[in-house]
Amino acid sequence: MRGFLLILRKDLHAEFRRPESLVSMVFFGFLLLVILNLAIPLGSEISPETGAGILWVAITFSSILGLSRTMSREKENRCIDGLLLSPVSIEALFCAKMAMNFVLMLIAQCSIIPLFFVLYGDSFLQSLPLLVLVVLLANTGFAAIGTLFSAITAGTDRNEALLPLLFYPLVIPLISITVKVSSLIFQGAAPGEYSSWLYVMLAYGCIFTGLGVLLLSHIVRE
Amino acid sequence: MSIKRDQMAVIFAALLFGTAVYMVFLYAPTERVMGPIQKIFYFHLSCALLAFLSFFTAFVSGIMYLVSKDMKWDIRGLASVEIGLLFTTLVLITGVLWGRPVWNTWWTWDPRLTTSLILWFIYASYFILRSSVTRRDKRAVFCAVLAIVGFVDVPIVFLSARLWRTIHPVVIRAGSIDMAPAMITALLVALGTFTVLWGILLYQRTKTLGLAGRVGNLEKQLDGELL
Amino acid sequence: MGAFLSVNRLCKDYEGRRALRDVSFVLEKGDFLSLFGPNGAGKSTLLSIVSTLVSPGAGQVEVKGFDLMEEPEQFKKQLGVISHNSLLYNHMTALENLIFYASLYKVKDPGKTALELLRVVELYPRRHSRVGQFSRGMRQRLSIARALVNDPSLLLLDEPFSGLDQYAAAILTEQLAELRDKERTVIMVTHNLERGLNTATKVGILAAGRLVFMESRQDVDRTLFEAAYFKYARGAGPV
Numbered sequence: 103m104r105g106f107l108l109i110l111r112k113d114l115h116a117e118f119r120r121p122e123s124l125v126s127m128v129f130f131g132f133l134l135l136v137i138l139n140l141a142i143p144l145g146s147e148i149s150p151e152t153g154a155g156i157l158w159v160a161i162t163f164s165s166i167l168g169l170s171r172t173m174s175r176e177k178e179n180r181c182i183d184g185l186l187l188s189p190v191s192i193e194a195l196f197c198a199k200m201a202m203n204f205v206l207m208l209i210a211q212c213s214i215i216p217l218f219f220v221l222y223g224d225s226f227l228q229s230l231p232l233l234v235l236v237v238l239l240a241n242t243g244f245a246a247i248g249t250l251f252s253a254i255t256a257g258t259d260r261n262e263a264l265l266p267l268l269f270y271p272l273v274i275p276l277i278s279i280t281v282k283v284s285s286l287i288f289q290g291a292a293p294g295e296y297s298s299w300l301y302v303m304l305a306y307g308c309i310f311t312g313l314g315v316l317l318l319s320h321i322v323r324e
Numbered sequence: 325m326s327i328k329r330d331q332m333a334v335i336f337a338a339l340l341f342g343t344a345v346y347m348v349f350l351y352a353p354t355e356r357v358m359g360p361i362q363k364i365f366y367f368h369l370s371c372a373l374l375a376f377l378s379f380f381t382a383f384v385s386g387i388m389y390l391v392s393k394d395m396k397w398d399i400r401g402l403a404s405v406e407i408g409l410l411f412t413t414l415v416l417i418t419g420v421l422w423g424r425p426v427w428n429t430w431w432t433w434d435p436r437l438t439t440s441l442i443l444w445f446i447y448a449s450y451f452i453l454r455s456s457v458t459r460r461d462k463r464a465v466f467c468a469v470l471a472i473v474g475f476v477d478v479p480i481v482f483l484s485a486r487l488w489r490t491i492h493p494v495v496i497r498a499g500s501i502d503m504a505p506a507m508i509t510a511l512l513v514a515l516g517t518f519t520v521l522w523g524i525l526l527y528q529r530t531k532t533l534g535l536a537g538r539v540g541n542l543e544k545q546l547d548g549e550l551l
Numbered sequence: 552m553g554a555f556l557s558v559n560r561l562c563k564d565y566e567g568r569r570a571l572r573d574v575s576f577v578l579e580k581g582d583f584l585s586l587f588g589p590n591g592a593g594k595s596t597l598l599s600i601v602s603t604l605v606s607p608g609a610g611q612v613e614v615k616g617f618d619l620m621e622e623p624e625q626f627k628k629q630l631g632v633i634s635h636n637s638l639l640y641n642h643m644t645a646l647e648n649l650i651f652y653a654s655l656y657k658v659k660d661p662g663k664t665a666l667e668l669l670r671v672v673e674l675y676p677r678r679h680s681r682v683g684q685f686s687r688g689m690r691q692r693l694s695i696a697r698a699l700v701n702d703p704s705l706l707l708l709d710e711p712f713s714g715l716d717q718y719a720a721a722i723l724t725e726q727l728a729e730l731r732d733k734e735r736t737v738i739m740v741t742h743n744l745e746r747g748l749n750t751a752t753k754v755g756i757l758a759a760g761r762l763v764f765m766e767s768r769q770d771v772d773r774t775l776f777e778a779a780y781f782k783y784a785r786g787a788g789p790v
């Protein structure tokens with residue numbers, strides 16, 4: 103627990119001192135929100151499905167910029183070896199990196215989601231509290247897989263360019279569930295209609311967090 | 325000796341294929357609504373099941389590699405994914421060929437087809453990953469992890485594939501197709517044939533990759549001695 | 552008083568080549584082993600296995616009777632490593648780096664320890680500068696301090712003198728002498744016969760993955776040892 107907090111604090115400290123990841127995530131997220139506007143016919147109200155799709159494409163595509171950096175940061179001067187040599191457990195290392203990704207995504211969402219409401223109409227605004235729940239569940243899954251695979255790509259010759267190619271195929275199911283649930287929430291559907299999907303999202307997060315904890319030691323050790 | 329045995333296996337598979345073609349095209353009756361295009365279903369389903377089996381063997385090989393760190397499991401995993409991706413590609417092609425006359429569209433977001441498509445992407449990325457790592461032990465670990473994570477993803481992919489927009493509101497399910505007993509027999513023969521083909525492919529591919537690995541090792545040792 | 556560190560029939564294959572073959576040796580507490588050998592002899596592999604970063608292909612490493620692979624956490628607390636890489640974060644200051652590592656090792660007062668070490672490696676005036684701005688020599692001095700942050704009872708040094716400027720080398724020599732006096736156990740891998748022989752209590756030669764020579768320092772005649780070393784170095788081909 104102590105090691106977890108120390109590593110997380112170190113990473114947050116570094117990010118706040120020079121917020122490279124956050125700035126690029128938010129900037130790219132804004133860009134995507136503007137570009138995706140092209141998909142909507144002129145003068146028409148956007149449907150909840152389209153809105154949810156646009157929102158989550160912007161979030162997931164911008165998040166990759168942050169995810170790819172959490173592990174590659176440890177590659178400089180082989181700092182990862184410094185962590186592995188210390189008495190900190192590999193579980194604490196995985197959880198710290200995953201928490202870092204979770205927080206990065208959350209902070210970026212804090213500016214992407216409001217801009218989404220501004221650009222695409224505040225008719226969706228009443229669904230905000232439930233959307234927060236979806237965001238938290240989705241972030242868990244994205245952060246878990248993102249952490250595991252950013253550890254892998256940090257060990258390859260192609261580095262960060264490889265992450266999206268490995269990451270997106272695996273998170274397609276999570277993206278499609280998240281979009282579906284968000285669109286139901288935007289429609290104002292009764293929670294009973296999508297509560298089972300929330301459990302699937304929760305299970306997804308738990309399963310891949312567990313797998314990440316189990317598999318990380320194989321990836322980072324020589 | 326073993327080469328002779330391998331040849332026998334190939335001849336056996338060829339004979340089985342002749343039988344399967346006979347069973348599918350002549351023995352089984354032609355489906356009333358869809359007509360002869362329904363014949364593709366026998367091969368489509370067989371490919372789908374064997375693709376799934378391949379990914380399962382890749383999953384098991386991945387676990388075995390991480391436990392034992394024995395390169396032979398890496399090779400088995402690679403052979404499994406190669407064959408699995410081949411069969412998934414066949415599933416997609418036969419699916420598209422079937423969909424065109426039956427549903428009057430090349431592609432439909434039917435959950436099974438969507439699942440196959442997503443699986444195709446996951447396991448195609450396996451090869452991109454493979455080509456991006458030079459160190460063999462690292463490559464084996466990374467690929468094992470991808471094979472494990474990818475397979476764990478399969479049930480969730482299938483579950484979520486229901487959410488993709490479906491062009492046709494009524495999804496035609498394999499189980500709901502009216503199947504005459506002769507059709508079931510033909511299906512089982514086709515399935516058996518493809519399973520034999522799958523076994524031969526997996527065995528031969530594993531052997532070839534193993535030999536290639538040994539040649540690589542010998543070359544390295546030779547370099548080491550010359551150094 | 553039993554063995555502090557015992558390495559038992561260690562083997563490791565790397566990419567189809569045998570990096571280590573059947574390496575065994577025992578170190579008592581306070582031993583300072585200088586390990587020599589030509590390039591590619593397996594010296595770094597041996598250190599990586601002892602430091603738990605690489606798993607052995609076969610054989611065991613035991614520290615105070617505990618198997619390394621089975622109980623690594625206890626062992627890691629007492630381990631210090633100086634490797635080719637500095638293991639330092641460029642974006643953090645010298646002080647932050649040392650405090651971070653000291654906290655990972657659960658050192659009592661990380662701030663005080665860090666400042667003391669910065670004085671030892673004579674970087675105290677630059678403690679608030681980022682490591683990214685440091686010269687190579689300064690980084691190496693800081694990585695010496697980093698390795699000592701937990702007051703290790705076993706120290707592993709991989710070519711610590713290579714590329715070191717004179718100033719840093721002097722500081723390192725001083726620290727090594729102090730460690731020997733404090734009865735710390737040290738394994739130092741080096742090319743440099745002069746420095747290796749000076750501080751060592753034991754000397755060994757690793758060639759083509761085998762430990763071909765291992766003696767107490769006082770039983771070794773300097774000129775004869777040099778001759779033996781060059782013979783093995785040449786035996787492995789041009790270095």
